[in-house]
Amino acid sequence: MVVRLSDVAARAGVSVKTVSNVANGYLHVKPETRERVQAAIDDLNYRPNLSARSLRQGRSGVIALAVPALDMPYFAELTRAVVEAAAERGWTVLVDQTDGLRERELEVASGLRGHLIDGLILSPVGLEVDELERSKEDTPLVLLGEKIAGGPVDHVAVDNVEAARLATDHLLGLGRKRVAAIGYQARADAASGVAPLRRRGYERSLAAAGITVDAELTPQVAGYRRVDGAHAMETLLALPEPPDAVFCFSDLLALGALRVLAERGLRVPEDVALIGFDDIEDGRYSTPSLSTVAPAKDEIARHAVDMLHDRIAGRDAVPARDVRVGFEIVPRESTLGRGQTGPSGP
Amino acid sequence: MVVRLSDVAARAGVSVKTVSNVANGYLHVKPETRERVQAAIDDLNYRPNLSARSLRQGRSGVIALAVPALDMPYFAELTRAVVEAAAERGWTVLVDQTDGLRERELEVASGLRGHLIDGLILSPVGLEVDELERSKEDTPLVLLGEKIAGGPVDHVAVDNVEAARLATDHLLGLGRKRVAAIGYQARADAASGVAPLRRRGYERSLAAAGITVDAELTPQVAGYRRVDGAHAMETLLALPEPPDAVFCFSDLLALGALRVLAERGLRVPEDVALIGFDDIEDGRYSTPSLSTVAPAKDEIARHAVDMLHDRIAGRDAVPARDVRVGFEIVPRESTLGRGQTGPSGP
DNA sequence: CTGAAAGCGCTTACAG
DNA sequence: CTGAAAGCGCTTACAG
Numbered sequence: 001m002v003v004r005l006s007d008v009a010a011r012a013g014v015s016v017k018t019v020s021n022v023a024n025g026y027l028h029v030k031p032e033t034r035e036r037v038q039a040a041i042d043d044l045n046y047r048p049n050l051s052a053r054s055l056r057q058g059r060s061g062v063i064a065l066a067v068p069a070l071d072m073p074y075f076a077e078l079t080r081a082v083v084e085a086a087a088e089r090g091w092t093v094l095v096d097q098t099d100g101l102r103e104r105e106l107e108v109a110s111g112l113r114g115h116l117i118d119g120l121i122l123s124p125v126g127l128e129v130d131e132l133e134r135s136k137e138d139t140p141l142v143l144l145g146e147k148i149a150g151g152p153v154d155h156v157a158v159d160n161v162e163a164a165r166l167a168t169d170h171l172l173g174l175g176r177k178r179v180a181a182i183g184y185q186a187r188a189d190a191a192s193g194v195a196p197l198r199r200r201g202y203e204r205s206l207a208a209a210g211i212t213v214d215a216e217l218t219p220q221v222a223g224y225r226r227v228d229g230a231h232a233m234e235t236l237l238a239l240p241e242p243p244d245a246v247f248c249f250s251d252l253l254a255l256g257a258l259r260v261l262a263e264r265g266l267r268v269p270e271d272v273a274l275i276g277f278d279d280i281e282d283g284r285y286s287t288p289s290l291s292t293v294a295p296a297k298d299e300i301a302r303h304a305v306d307m308l309h310d311r312i313a314g315r316d317a318v319p320a321r322d323v324r325v326g327f328e329i330v331p332r333e334s335t336l337g338r339g340q341t342g343p344s345g346p
Numbered sequence: 347m348v349v350r351l352s353d354v355a356a357r358a359g360v361s362v363k364t365v366s367n368v369a370n371g372y373l374h375v376k377p378e379t380r381e382r383v384q385a386a387i388d389d390l391n392y393r394p395n396l397s398a399r400s401l402r403q404g405r406s407g408v409i410a411l412a413v414p415a416l417d418m419p420y421f422a423e424l425t426r427a428v429v430e431a432a433a434e435r436g437w438t439v440l441v442d443q444t445d446g447l448r449e450r451e452l453e454v455a456s457g458l459r460g461h462l463i464d465g466l467i468l469s470p471v472g473l474e475v476d477e478l479e480r481s482k483e484d485t486p487l488v489l490l491g492e493k494i495a496g497g498p499v500d501h502v503a504v505d506n507v508e509a510a511r512l513a514t515d516h517l518l519g520l521g522r523k524r525v526a527a528i529g530y531q532a533r534a535d536a537a538s539g540v541a542p543l544r545r546r547g548y549e550r551s552l553a554a555a556g557i558t559v560d561a562e563l564t565p566q567v568a569g570y571r572r573v574d575g576a577h578a579m580e581t582l583l584a585l586p587e588p589p590d591a592v593f594c595f596s597d598l599l600a601l602g603a604l605r606v607l608a609e610r611g612l613r614v615p616e617d618v619a620l621i622g623f624d625d626i627e628d629g630r631y632s633t634p635s636l637s638t639v640a641p642a643k644d645e646i647a648r649h650a651v652d653m654l655h656d657r658i659a660g661r662d663a664v665p666a667r668d669v670r671v672g673f674e675i676v677p678r679e680s681t682l683g684r685g686q687t688g689p690s691g692p
Numbered sequence: 693c694t695g696a697a698a699g700c701g702c703t704t705a706c707a708g
Numbered sequence: 709c710t711g712a713a714a715g716c717g718c719t720t721a722c723a724g
Contacts, residue, residue, distance in 0.1 A: 004717060015695050020719060030693080050462040051406060052717035054397040055700050062440070062462070069426065071627070076422040080415065083443055092462075094408070095441045097429055115701090116396040116408070116438075226631045255631050262633035263684075281417070282628050285572045285601050287608035338609075350701060361711050366703060376709080398701035401716050461717090 003046045012040035023048055054116075063308060064117045066096040066108045068125050072225065072252065073280035075123070078144075081301035082121060089309060091118075102126035109141065119308040125193050140311035142304045146197055154311065156303045156323040158295040160194050163327045164201025167275050167293050168247050170329055172209050174273055176245035179206065180217035182232040182257060183224065183249025198249045198277065217243055224249065229256025237264060244272060245335075251276035251283045254290055258334070274334040288333030299325040349392045358386035369394055400462075409654060410463045412442040412454045414471050418571065418598065419626035421469070424490075427647035428467060435655060437464075448472035455487065465654040471539050486657035488650045492543055500657065502649045502669040504641040506540050509673045510547025513621050513639050514593050516675055518555050520619055522591035525552065526563035528578040528603060529570065529595025544595045544623065563589055570595065575602025583610060590618060591681075597622035597629045600636055604680070620680040634679030645671040 005023070009016045014037060021029050022037040023046075029037075040046075054060035065082050067075040083093045094117060098104040105127040108120065119140035124132075129151045143155035171179045181202045185195040203213050219235045221228040229248055233256065236243055248254035254276030261268055268274055268288050275291040276283060283290030303323045310318065351369070355362045360383060367375050368383040369392075375383075386392075400406035411428050413421040429439045440463060444450040451473040454466065465486035470478075475497045489501035517525050527548045531541040549559050565581045567574040575594055579602065582589055594600035600622030607614055614620055614634050621637040622629055629636030649669045656664065 002717095005719095006717085016718085017694065017696090017720085021693095024719090033693090047461060049401065049717050051397045051400040052700090053719075055395065055401050055702085056717080056719045058700075060397060060462075070416070070429070071419070071423045071426045073417070073419065073422070076419070077417045079441075080417045080443060083416070083441065092440060092442075094438060095425075095429065096438075097426060115393065116406075226627065230631070255628075259631045259633055259635075281572065282601075285576070285605045287605055287633060289605075348701095351703095352701085362702085363704080363710065363712090367709095370703090379709090395701050398716090399703075401718085402701080402703045404716075 003044045005046070005048070008037065008040045008044055008046050011044060012037045059118050059312070060116060061090060062092045062094055062117050063119045063121065063305075064094045064096055064108070066098050066105065066120065066122045068098055068100040068123060070095065070097055073282055074250070074252075074278040077280060078123075078297050078301060081297050082304065085298075085301045085305040089305065091305075098125070100125035102128075102131070106131055118312050121304045121308060140308055142308045142311070144300065144304060146194060152320055154307045154321050154323075156300055156307065156325060158300075158327045159324050160197035161201040161204070163277070163293045163295070163329075164198035164247070164249075165205045166201075166329050167277065168202045168205035169208075170275060170291070170331065170335060171245040171247060171273055172205065172211075174245065174269070174335060176243075176273055177211075178214070178217060178241065178243040179211075179245045179247060180219075180236050180243035181247045181249070182219065182221060182229055182236075182253050183247075184218045184220050186220055195249060202247055221253065224253055226252050226256035226259070229253030230260045231256075233257035233260040237261075237266075242272070245269075246272060246274050248274065248276045251278040251280045251290060251292055254292070254334070255282060255286060258286060258288075258290070269333070269335050269337050275331075276334075279330060283332070286334075288338065291332045291335040292330050294328045294330045296326045296328075349390045351392075351394070354383065354386045354390055354392050357390060358383045405464050405658070406462060407436060408438045408440055408463050409465045409467065409651075410440045410442055410454070412444050412451065412466065412468045414444055414446040414469060416441065416443055419628055420596070420598075420624040423626060424469075424643050424647060427643050428650065431644075431647045431651040435651065437651075444471070446471035448474075448477070452477055464658050467650045467654060486654055488654045488657070490646065490650060492540060498666055500653045500667050500669075502646055502653065502671060504646075504673045505670050506543035507547040507550070509623070509639045509641070509675075510544035510593070510595075511551045512547075512675050513623065514548045514551035515554075516621060516637070516677065516681060517591040517593060517619055518551065518557075520591065520615070520681060522589075522619055523557075524560070524563065524587065524589040525557075525591045525593065526565075526582050526589035527593045527595070528565065528567060528575055528582075528599050529593075530564045530566050532566055541595060548593055567599065570599055572598050572602035572605070575599030576606045577602075579603035579606040583607075583612075588618075591615075592618060592620050594620065594622045597624040597626045597636060597638055600638070600680070601628060601632060604632060604634075604636070615679070615681050615683050622680075625676060629678070632680075634684065637678045637681040638676050640674045640676045642671045642673065 005016050005019050009019045019037055022034050063086060070076055086093045096108050105124050109122060109132060121142050123144040133152060141153050143153050146157045146160055183195055184199060206213055216239055219232040221232050248257055254274055261272055266272055277293045279292045279294030283292050351362050351365050355365045365383055368380050409432060416422055432439045442454050451470050455468060455478060467488050469490040479498060487499050489499050492503045492506055529541055530545060552559055562585055565578040567578050592603060594603055600620055607618055612618055623639045625638045625640035629638050
């Protein structure tokens with residue numbers, strides 16, 4: 001049996017307007033009246049129909065978050081942070097998985113959810129900026145990452161070039177001479193995703209140290225998962241002169257690489273030092289624990305939600321903003337060795 | 347500018363009914379008419395307003411999935427599977443995180459989303475069956491896991507007792523004598539979550555081998571994350587006579603334990619054999635790779651979505667169903683040792 | 693402070 | 709096969 005606002009009004013002996021005022025926490029309702037209405041709401045177990053409210057108000061209180069894959073820890077952790085930040089605003093989050101596919105990202109960006117959502121936070125991988133402009137929806141949109149930066153849309157990211165540069169510096173600072181990078185992608189020149197930026201930081205660091213990039217030390221990967229890191233590491237170890245350090249463009253890549261090094265009986269960091277990117281929890285508990293670049297995920301989430309809130313509130317006049325959040329180089333055992341670090345853990 | 351059905355109708359020179367028919371893929375529309383309507387839809391970039399549709403039809407096409415934590419890989423992987431299974435039915439999934447808190451689970455179960463969702467898949471941790479019955483909502487509900495089984499609600503789970511028994515058998519089969527269990531919880535007697543079931547399986551296996559349970563070998567944990575496994579392992583290693591094998595009630599617990607064993611310089615599996623539960627991707631790439639119990643996550647997701655679909659379709663007459671999905675013991679290096687297993691990987 | 697009424701954008705009987 | 713109209717359950721000007 002469905003309970004309507006008017007049922008509550010009838011029971012409480014007031015108008016629907018008054019019930020609506022109480023349900024929405026408005027002022028100008030006598031405490032006595034408010035109490036009577038609340039009692040009726042409780043008695044009847046009334047729940048407002050959000051579709052009706054949304055239809056009337058033009059806002060649903062639901063935002064969508066579209067990430068490549070929920071089962072990649074970085075995105076799982078980011079999703080958690082976004083859901084929490086959204087909850088603080090009373091928003092509900094609807095999660096979409098794009099698998100990094102251009103068409104799915106485009107679908108999502110072009111209003112897949114038809115007015116069901118008030119706004120969208122999208123972490124694009126395959127989408128190009130011109131496609132985004134062509135599909136220009138009126139749904140407020142915030143982009144994550146640097147796939148499409150400086151474009152016509154709000155976006156928040158870490159400074160990937162600088163973070164990658166410092167990560168590589170960290171390896172060079174250990175005295176390593178052959179520093180490889182795992183994460184180069186075939187489509188790198190097409191400015192896809194973070195790869196070209198982290199690549200630039202890596203190369204910049206080497207250049208500053210007077211080292212020329214050795215193409216052999218930058219194998220191509222198909223993706224950023226453990227399996228890709230494992231394959232790339234195998235390639236590197238097959239070289240006549242393997243690297244003595246590796247900067248992996250994601251922690252998952254690094255964990256895959258770590259696994260292969262262990263299989264080969266190589267010591268980390270003594271034989272090969274390793275640093276990743278993302279600071280996922282897995283890396284804190286691996287053996288050895290994984291040095292990494294830690295982006296401020298909570299800040300990313302908070303900024304994304306705040307910016308979306310501003311857009312939804314109608315600050316359309318404001319030009320698109322590019323927000324940078326902080327990051328930190330977190331040295332752990334995979335570069336410093338055992339005993340150099342404190343107890344692991346979150 | 348918002349485009350309405352009537353705008354499309356006007357442009358195409360037909361009635362709204364016809365546009366509605368086309369938009370919903372109904373029959374009985376002349377191909378020629380359909381084409382003209384479709385052209386108008388494309389021209390105007392029309393998107394149906396889902397709130398209006400939902401208000402009218404009483405169904406939104408959105409279901410909610412409530413899990414304890416998205417950043418726990420098991421739930422992240424399960425969420426992915428549910429989103430995919432739901433997509434096959436044209437459903438969108440709204441994700442809630444409960445943190446395993448009773449009150450949040452209750453909120454969610456008692457229609458938090460007020461008619462926004464057509465149904466709910468809930469993985470309860472703290473919620474008790476009587477609370478669930480009291481709050482008896484009309485929103486179709488399917489429960490995951492065995493926290494509340496055999497109750498008044500559809501639910502799908504693996505046979506945790508049997509799975510735990512076989513996992514323990516696997517350790518005993520290696521000739522281990524002091525087999526510990528990490529995952530006992532203080533509230534175990536209160537029948538909370540999977541702990542008591544896996545505990546029963548563990549004890550049943552020992553009993554069959556003529557071994558009495560040693561309370562020292564079953565330390566309490568506060569949660570099922572890596573940090574909890576690390577703490578419990580430390581407790582076990584501090585014993586005068588530490589275990590030579592450990593059954594961990596989750597892979598995360600096992601990964602935490604593995605980390606501590608490595609820190610202490612103990613060999614796995616030579617000194618201590620280890621098996622987990624969940625088959626998360628992390629365990630396939632750890633060193634050593636982690637033996638585990640692999641529940642059929644895709645089956646769980648598919649059954650949950652199918653059962654929810656049946657309830658939404660109004661098969662209320664059908665009594666609550668308890669569905670069991672399969673599982674598999676997956677031996678890897680943490681019990682079999684190096685070289686005993688094939689190449690790791692997904 | 694409260695009541696009666698319009699309207700958000702759909703879908704769907706009901707006529708034709 | 710198509711058109712005109714009612715109504716889903718809210719919120720919100722508009723009167724009082």
